[in-house]
Amino acid sequence: MKMLINVPETVVTDALRGMAAAHPELTVDVENRVVVRRDAPVADKVGLVSGGGSGHEPLHGGFVGPGMLDAACPGEVFTSPVPDQMARAAAAVDSGRGVLFVVKNYTGDVLNFDMAAELAEDEGVQVARVLVDDDVAVVDSTYTAGRRGTGATLFVEKLAGAAAEAGAPLERVEAVARQVVESSRSFGVALSACTTPARGVPTFDLPPGELELGIGIHGEPGRERRGMMTSGEIADTVVDAVLDDLRPDLPVLALVNGMGGTPLLELYGFAAEVHRVLGERRVAVAGTLVGSYVTSLDMAGCSVTLCQADEELLRLWEAPVRTPALRWGI
Amino acid sequence: MTVALDADFFRRWMSAVSAAVDREADQLTELDSAIGDADHGANMRRGLTAAVASLEEEAPSSPGAVLALAGRRLISTVGGASGPLYGTLLRRTGKALGAEDSVDPGRLREALRAGVEAVAQLGSAARGDKTMLDALYPAVEALGDSGDDFGAARRAAEEGAAATVPMRARRGRASYLGERSVGHQDPGATSSALLFAALADTAGTVATGESA
Numbered sequence: 001m002k003m004l005i006n007v008p009e010t011v012v013t014d015a016l017r018g019m020a021a022a023h024p025e026l027t028v029d030v031e032n033r034v035v036v037r038r039d040a041p042v043a044d045k046v047g048l049v050s051g052g053g054s055g056h057e058p059l060h061g062g063f064v065g066p067g068m069l070d071a072a073c074p075g076e077v078f079t080s081p082v083p084d085q086m087a088r089a090a091a092a093v094d095s096g097r098g099v100l101f102v103v104k105n106y107t108g109d110v111l112n113f114d115m116a117a118e119l120a121e122d123e124g125v126q127v128a129r130v131l132v133d134d135d136v137a138v139v140d141s142t143y144t145a146g147r148r149g150t151g152a153t154l155f156v157e158k159l160a161g162a163a164a165e166a167g168a169p170l171e172r173v174e175a176v177a178r179q180v181v182e183s184s185r186s187f188g189v190a191l192s193a194c195t196t197p198a199r200g201v202p203t204f205d206l207p208p209g210e211l212e213l214g215i216g217i218h219g220e221p222g223r224e225r226r227g228m229m230t231s232g233e234i235a236d237t238v239v240d241a242v243l244d245d246l247r248p249d250l251p252v253l254a255l256v257n258g259m260g261g262t263p264l265l266e267l268y269g270f271a272a273e274v275h276r277v278l279g280e281r282r283v284a285v286a287g288t289l290v291g292s293y294v295t296s297l298d299m300a301g302c303s304v305t306l307c308q309a310d311e312e313l314l315r316l317w318e319a320p321v322r323t324p325a326l327r328w329g330i
Numbered sequence: 331m332t333v334a335l336d337a338d339f340f341r342r343w344m345s346a347v348s349a350a351v352d353r354e355a356d357q358l359t360e361l362d363s364a365i366g367d368a369d370h371g372a373n374m375r376r377g378l379t380a381a382v383a384s385l386e387e388e389a390p391s392s393p394g395a396v397l398a399l400a401g402r403r404l405i406s407t408v409g410g411a412s413g414p415l416y417g418t419l420l421r422r423t424g425k426a427l428g429a430e431d432s433v434d435p436g437r438l439r440e441a442l443r444a445g446v447e448a449v450a451q452l453g454s455a456a457r458g459d460k461t462m463l464d465a466l467y468p469a470v471e472a473l474g475d476s477g478d479d480f481g482a483a484r485r486a487a488e489e490g491a492a493a494t495v496p497m498r499a500r501r502g503r504a505s506y507l508g509e510r511s512v513g514h515q516d517p518g519a520t521s522s523a524l525l526f527a528a529l530a531d532t533a534g535t536v537a538t539g540e541s542a
Binding site for chain 2: 053075076077078079080081082083084106107108111112115137138139144145148196198199203204216218219220221223
């Protein structure tokens with residue numbers, strides 16, 4: 001597979017050098033792999049730090065800036081970052097009011113962020129942690145590692161980020177993040193597998209006439225394979241899978257997310273179908289974001305995340321944000 | 331005759347693990363692409379290369395210090411679940427070995443037991459979950475009372491790794507697949523078997539008087 005890279009070993013550092021060049025409003029430590037908003041630590045503000053494997057861009061580095069994350073720590077492709085990165089980020093963004101780690105629920109991310117929290121606490125930084133686990137394709141039981149963290153991460157980072165920007169204390173920022181996690185569910189579909197730079201061939205084999213339901217964001221195969229469907233049929237399947245787990249009695253925020261290899265033209269068509277299904281199911285939509293935000297390299301496909309939002313969450317959603325990938329109101 | 335294992339032995343063991351992982355990296359990645367995310371070989375190779383470089387640079391003088399340093403380097407370079415898990419295995423084993431200049435194999439077996447328990451605790455996993463523990467537990471048991479049956483430990487680890495094929499994964503990324511994880515060998519158990527193969531190889535060069 002042809003890729004726009006130099007060598008597989010440097011894809012992450014090459015991308016960080018590019019971020020540094022394109023975004024002078026960020027401090028990009030290429031060697032230690034930490035992206036920090038340039039004005040950090042912001043006085044009297046709780047710090048928000050996230051991170052995870054690379055390959056999901058713009059998550060997380062593209063969400064660093066006023067109104068969202070204070071710092072992001074990219075790992076190797078699909079590999080969680082190491083504890084030193086998050087400890088360094090925590091030290092860089094702590095104003096003395098504490099730091100919230102936003103962690104997607106994967107075994108590696110959880111272990112590395114836990115070790116980082118210990119390191120940061122040894123340095124006198126107060127750390128709280130919220131686990132994002134919104135993917136309903138994984139059965140949450142003692143027989144699995146629990147539901148995966150996917151699209152809801154964007155809502156957590158935006159809404160908790162807005163709360164922190166408004167001056168809320170750590171307990172409040174953490175509570176907002178937890179509320180968003182509890183109020184959000186996602187489900188994803190792949191039309192093609194993704195190809196990691198290191199391997200150069202697709203991570204699983206998906207024949208032309210088939211799609212994969214319940215995929216994660218790391219090229220891991222999904223739960224079930226079916227014959228190809230129309231956008232409308234996919235919307236029925238995906239939205240119903242989410243609503244099977246989340247029965248909203250409030251309006252929802254909807255993320256209609258591309259996996260990286262699906263054009264915006266197709267995504268907007270899909271967003272129309274998602275709205276149709278939500279209307280048929282009597283679910284009110286308070287806001288919709290369409291685009292490729294939580295991706296899986298070049299995978300074609302989509303995911304839908306719904307977040308049930310009360311008035312405060314809606315207010316936090318509308319609050320100004322200025323990051324490379326998400327910006328409004330400023 | 332019981333062999334005393336010194337810091338040099340542990341350094342050579344770590345170098346042998348690094349070489350074995352380097353040799354088998356593609357196979358580990360291939361196994362990982364079936365039920366994981368296709369990076370186990372590359373990640374372990376990166377971490378072990380860094381660990382071996384640190385051991386050469388800092389030349390720790392006790393077996394415990396060798397494993398503790400190697401473990402710390404894995405934690406700070408590998409990422410993913412493998413970094414903390416393998417790092418903890420080596421750090422806790424190293425800690426249990428203490429600061430002596432050399433240890434006998436019985437002491438190593440007890441230290442490994444502590445290290446494997448720490449891995450089980452950190453990963454909230456047990457035997458039969460289709461993880462590295464399915465190779466580690468049988469290998470440590472097979473070391474025997476005197477702790478020096480390295481050949482048996484190697485075989486037990488390889489058999490333990492092979493025995494993960496029919497298992498359904500209950501921990502880590504493979505657990506997302508449910509029934510679809512059945513029929514594939516666990517990459518973590520496979521790399522754990524390499525750890526014990528390297529131990530047997532290193533012990534073999536000691537027993538026959540070869541130099542590495």
